[in-house]
Amino acid sequence: MQPFTTRRADTVAALGEEKLISAIRRWLGNVNPAPPAGIGDDCAVLTADRGRTLITVDPVVYGRHFDASVSPHHVGGKLLKRNLSDIAAMGGTPTVAVVSLLLDARTKTDWLAGFYRGLASAAREYGVKIVGGDVAQADGTLSASLTLIGRAGPRVLTRMGARVGDWIYVTGQLGNSLATGHHVAFRPRLAEGQWLATRREVRALMDVSDGLAKDVRALTPASTYPAIVADALPLRAGADVRGALEDGEDYELLFAVAARTDTAAFERAWNRRFRRVRLTKIGRFERPVAAALSGSIVDLRRYRGYEHLR
Amino acid sequence: MQPFTTRRADTVAALGEEKLISAIRRWLGNVNPAPPAGIGDDCAVLTADRGRTLITVDPVVYGRHFDASVSPHHVGGKLLKRNLSDIAAMGGTPTVAVVSLLLDARTKTDWLAGFYRGLASAAREYGVKIVGGDVAQADGTLSASLTLIGRAGPRVLTRMGARVGDWIYVTGQLGNSLATGHHVAFRPRLAEGQWLATRREVRALMDVSDGLAKDVRALTPASTYPAIVADALPLRAGADVRGALEDGEDYELLFAVAARTDTAAFERAWNRRFRRVRLTKIGRFERPVAAALSGSIVDLRRYRGYEHLR
Numbered sequence: 001m002q003p004f005t006t007r008r009a010d011t012v013a014a015l016g017e018e019k020l021i022s023a024i025r026r027w028l029g030n031v032n033p034a035p036p037a038g039i040g041d042d043c044a045v046l047t048a049d050r051g052r053t054l055i056t057v058d059p060v061v062y063g064r065h066f067d068a069s070v071s072p073h074h075v076g077g078k079l080l081k082r083n084l085s086d087i088a089a090m091g092g093t094p095t096v097a098v099v100s101l102l103l104d105a106r107t108k109t110d111w112l113a114g115f116y117r118g119l120a121s122a123a124r125e126y127g128v129k130i131v132g133g134d135v136a137q138a139d140g141t142l143s144a145s146l147t148l149i150g151r152a153g154p155r156v157l158t159r160m161g162a163r164v165g166d167w168i169y170v171t172g173q174l175g176n177s178l179a180t181g182h183h184v185a186f187r188p189r190l191a192e193g194q195w196l197a198t199r200r201e202v203r204a205l206m207d208v209s210d211g212l213a214k215d216v217r218a219l220t221p222a223s224t225y226p227a228i229v230a231d232a233l234p235l236r237a238g239a240d241v242r243g244a245l246e247d248g249e250d251y252e253l254l255f256a257v258a259a260r261t262d263t264a265a266f267e268r269a270w271n272r273r274f275r276r277v278r279l280t281k282i283g284r285f286e287r288p289v290a291a292a293l294s295g296s297i298v299d300l301r302r303y304r305g306y307e308h309l310r
Numbered sequence: 311m312q313p314f315t316t317r318r319a320d321t322v323a324a325l326g327e328e329k330l331i332s333a334i335r336r337w338l339g340n341v342n343p344a345p346p347a348g349i350g351d352d353c354a355v356l357t358a359d360r361g362r363t364l365i366t367v368d369p370v371v372y373g374r375h376f377d378a379s380v381s382p383h384h385v386g387g388k389l390l391k392r393n394l395s396d397i398a399a400m401g402g403t404p405t406v407a408v409v410s411l412l413l414d415a416r417t418k419t420d421w422l423a424g425f426y427r428g429l430a431s432a433a434r435e436y437g438v439k440i441v442g443g444d445v446a447q448a449d450g451t452l453s454a455s456l457t458l459i460g461r462a463g464p465r466v467l468t469r470m471g472a473r474v475g476d477w478i479y480v481t482g483q484l485g486n487s488l489a490t491g492h493h494v495a496f497r498p499r500l501a502e503g504q505w506l507a508t509r510r511e512v513r514a515l516m517d518v519s520d521g522l523a524k525d526v527r528a529l530t531p532a533s534t535y536p537a538i539v540a541d542a543l544p545l546r547a548g549a550d551v552r553g554a555l556e557d558g559e560d561y562e563l564l565f566a567v568a569a570r571t572d573t574a575a576f577e578r579a580w581n582r583r584f585r586r587v588r589l590t591k592i593g594r595f596e597r598p599v600a601a602a603l604s605g606s607i608v609d610l611r612r613y614r615g616y617e618h619l620r
Contacts, residue, residue, distance in 0.1 A: 035468070035469075035470075036400075036466065036468045036470075040469075041400070041468050041469050041470075041516075042366065042396040042397075042399035042400055042469070042516055042517060043364035043365055043366040043396050043397060043399070043400045043402065043460065044364070044365050044366070045362050045363070045364060045400070045462060045466050045468075046362060046363040046364075046365060047362055047363075050360065052355050052356060052357055053355070053356040053357075053363075054353035054354070054355060054356070055353055055354050055356060055406070055408055055441065055442060055457075055459070056352065056353040056354070056408070056442060057408045057409075057410045057442060057443060057444050057457060058410075058444050059410050059412065059444060059446050061412065061446050061447070061448045062448075063448070063449065064446060064447060064448065065446075086352040086353050087352075087353060089352035089353070090346075090351070090352055090353045090355070092353065096365070098365055098366070098367045098457055099367075100367045100368075100369050100410065100455035100457075102369065102371065102412065102451075102453055102455075131365065132365060132366060132367060133367060134367050134368050134369060134455070136369050136371050136374060136375075136453075137371070137374060138371045138372075138373070138374065138451055138453055139373065139450075140449075140450050140451070141412070141448055141450070141451045141453075143412055143446075143448055143451075145410035145412075145444070145455045147365075147367060147408055147410075147457035149365070150353065152355060156346065156355050158345070158346045158351050158355075159345075159350075159351050159352070160345075160346075160351075206351075206352055207352060
């Protein structure tokens with residue numbers, strides 16, 4: 001749906017701020033608790049958990065993360081799921097979110113209704129409450145930024161901790177996310193991340209969103225090279241090796257497994273728990289000299305991931 | 311400072327994403343803890359407090375909350391302080407924040423350096439850590455949205471709780487915020503909010519940011535009228551009654567004090583604690599019939615506050 005209109009009666013400006021906020025609360029339905037636990041006071045008041053808290057923020061921007069070809073329902077879902085993928089990447093459980101909306105006065109009220117209903121639908125599916133937000137006007141812009149809070153598990157898996165010799169694993173498939181619709185249809189790997197955090201052989205974890213070639217660097221220990229075997233890469237339908245390395249928006253988990261692990265046993269345990277989610281050993285962290293010896297290893301200097309500013 | 315330039319070498323696009331994020335961490339300095347407590351992993355990991363948590367989000371948008379006449383340092387400070395005012399309005403203490411930045415590729419790196427240094431300076435002043443964020447490109451836009459987390463005190467003061475007969479108080483002065491520079495120079499009323507939460511006679515609290523005429527409605531109990539005495543309004547330099555009611559960006563505290571309170575004693579206690587901060591009794595919540603009898607009472611139908619969408 002085209003999000004803007006010149007028919008003033010159909011715009012958020014015609015609705016006005018007060019009615020818009022009422023409408024947002026209606027569109028969100030039961031994923032918005034009554035104030036002060038939800039929308040309606042200066043802050044939302046949450047009952048704090050013991051243990052550790054996770055916090056992350058990611059936006060969706062018109063012309064970048066979606067356009068008129070994506071339904072507003074999918075845009076709302078994507079906004080939440082992008083952030084859920086970050087909580088999954090620490091092995092955590094999502095709890096509450098706030099949404100900051102920036103929009104042109106010509107934005108269609110119908111578009112916004114679809115967006116918030118899509119957001120609410122995803123929030124219900126993943127057990128998240130939307131507890132607050134803000135709406136501000138910005139000419140020529142339509143974007144929403146969501147801050148997501150989560151509860152850490154007994155162990156938090158960060159990007160740090162991989163060592164030389166560790167195996168590199170990835171969930172699902174990579175590449176061609178846009179054409180296949182994966183960029184809106186994906187399921188964030190929450191259960192998978194929580195399970196990985198219980199496994200002592202898993203040393204470091206992150207999600208792949210800007211393309212493997214770019215993201216794997218964050219997991220790579222100093223003085224090592226991520227020796228990824230090109231033929232091992234799990235390709236999404238229509239993707240080639242370059243797409244798997246560069247396309248971005250995979251929202252899969254990438255992690256390091258300790259060198260001495262019985263990887264066959266680890267993979268059997270995975271398959272028992274996640275029957276339908278593919279798990280692929282794609283390489284290992286090696287000393288640069290060792291990695292250079294093999295012709296089947298990806299030369300990462302030849303690939304780039306998604307660059308946020310150009 | 312004009313935030314955009316056509317000289318490519320001076321832009322964030324020329325810097326590139328990776329160097330920009332490094333620069334942001336440098337500009338933020340010690341208000342950004344090392345990961346995973348700060349910027350650099352999929353989420354920030356916080357040690358959860360016991361008790362209750364507050365969460366709020368507010369943006370600054372180029373052309374709405376600032377323009378080229380405001381220094382980037384002040385824009386960064388204003389972004390944090392707008393949110394601090396919401397924590398103050400619940401009687402809480404701020405702890406950590408994340409920032410979602412939306413910018414045109416032509417944004418000057420220098421502008422952004424000033425912005426983040428101003429944000430860091432305010433964060434140090436108020437004891438807030440900046441623990442994460444996101445940078446996304448959006449053509450023709452420059453805006454930042456900050457989500458602020460706080461710790462609730464033993465008592466949370468919401469907007470609900472005022473009753474008929476309660477006195478209406480406001481801190482500081484109202485009106486003419488833009489011309490006087492108050493909209494960037496203001497100090498959020500954190501200590502004042504925390505103190506008010508310890509006083510049993512205070513029944514409801516909020517901050518005034520969209521103009522008193524609009525905001526007071528949120529504090530007003532059903533079937534009552536906020537009988538505000540026009541002559542009692544504390545006017546900022548150059549402001550008239552209309553400005554005090556409509557201008558917005560006051561970032562003062564507005565609260566209800568129980569009808570039977572010895573208000574002279576309450577005011578003496580305030581003045582002992584906050585020598586330099588003016589406190590003004592501006593009216594009381596009355597039955598509509600009683601309020602209509604007096605000619606000195608503001609007729610709120612004749613005034614409007616700041617409308618976010620027009």
